[in-house]
Amino acid sequence: MKTSFDSVSPRARMLLALTLVLGLAALAPLGGASAASVARGLLGAAALGGLGWWLVRRGRAEHRFSLTERMRVVSRTGLSQRCGLALVEVDGSRYLVAFGDSFAEVRRVHTPVRCEKETGS
Structure with missing residues (x-):
C-alpha cells in the first residue's frame, strides 16, 4: 500500500x-x-x-570545472544493411570509422590546408 x-x-x-x-x-x-x-x-x-x-x-554542489565530451559522433550513415560509416571527433581530432558485423577500420581525417591565391602584379 x-x-x-x-x-x-x-x-x-x-x-x-x-x-x-x-x-x-x-x-x-x-x-x-x-x-x-x-x-x-x-x-x-x-x-x-x-x-x-x-x-x-x-x-546543490556545482562543478568547479566543466567536463567536456572527449568523444562524439559528428555524423553517421549506413552504406548497406550491415555496414556503416561514421565521422567521429576525439579530443579535437576527426576520424572516419567504417564498421560492420565483424570489422571496423579507423582512419584519421586530415584537415585541408587553405592556400590563398597569389595575385601577380
Whole structure:
C-alpha cells in the first residue's frame, strides 16, 4: 500500500527527522529529564543537523570545472544493411570509422590546408 510519505524525497525525510529530534530535545527538560539526557539529545540533534546540512549542500554542489565530451559522433550513415560509416571527433581530432558485423577500420581525417591565391602584379 502506497502512502503519501513514499513520494517524499530522502532529503525532506531527513529534515523532518531532524525537526522531530530537535523538538523532543527542546521538550525533554519539561518532562523532568536529566541534564545528561538533554546533552545526549542535543548532541544527536547536532549530528543529524550536520548530516542534513551536508546532504542539502552536496545536492546543490556545482562543478568547479566543466567536463567536456572527449568523444562524439559528428555524423553517421549506413552504406548497406550491415555496414556503416561514421565521422567521429576525439579530443579535437576527426576520424572516419567504417564498421560492420565483424570489422571496423579507423582512419584519421586530415584537415585541408587553405592556400590563398597569389595575385601577380
